[in-house]
Amino acid sequence: MSSSQKVVKIVSFVLFALGILDLVGAGFMIAGVGLTNGGTQGTAAMVAIMFFIMAAFNIVFAALGIRGANNPRNIGGFRVMAVFALAFDVLNIASSAMTNPGALAQPASFVVYLSLAVTLVGFVKSGDVKKIAEK
Template sequence: MSTDRKTLKIVSIIQFVLGIVTFIFGAILLAGAGLAEGDPISFVGAEFDPVTWAIINGVAFDVLGVLQIICAVLGIHGANRPSALGSHFLFAAIVIIVAVIAGIISSALGEFSMPTLIVVVAGIALSGAVFDKRVRKELDR
């Protein structure tokens, strides 16, 4: 197994764990959404009730967690057998986009907490898109 395949596997395993943590984080946000209080939140010209915005925030993190788990599973399979990478790069790109969107949604609440920052930055960094391309080059040899 090459260094790139090993790196993809390690990154994918870490991303799998992070995906589970992100999903749990989103579930906690959804569970506590009913307790949200405060002034309506203005975002892109629309005003949202704090409860609605907390639900949107929780759903965004749940979607991010599920996508990270899917991307991690595809990365692990691709690290074992490069021909099985399939649509890993597509999911890695989607994870990056959804992580940025989840960060923007969370920051609109007025405060960007440390767990949110960790989830968003790690979601972008651990997408595995770079290693996907390197492992695909091995397949072409």
């Protein structure tokens, strides 16, 4: 296993862990919906649904990365998901910059930057894995 394959596998395990954390967060959000007042229940439920969607995306993304790291001919799915993840991260940062530029310096934005960095490293290294498959 090459170093690029190992990096893709590590990135995939990080994404899997983030997916599990998103599932836990969504569970807590669903559990807490009943504790909110009527005006914010819909918002809390929508945030929980978004957490579930992010969890599903990250878990599928991780599974494709692990599969591609083990067999370089199967790295294509991971690369496609990485492009979508990079686009969403960039859009998230851009929308934050337009709506509240001060939010980009807050600690909560660190998660978005971390996600962008992890996905970018995974995408770059998956390109190296793709080259291995083409040999």
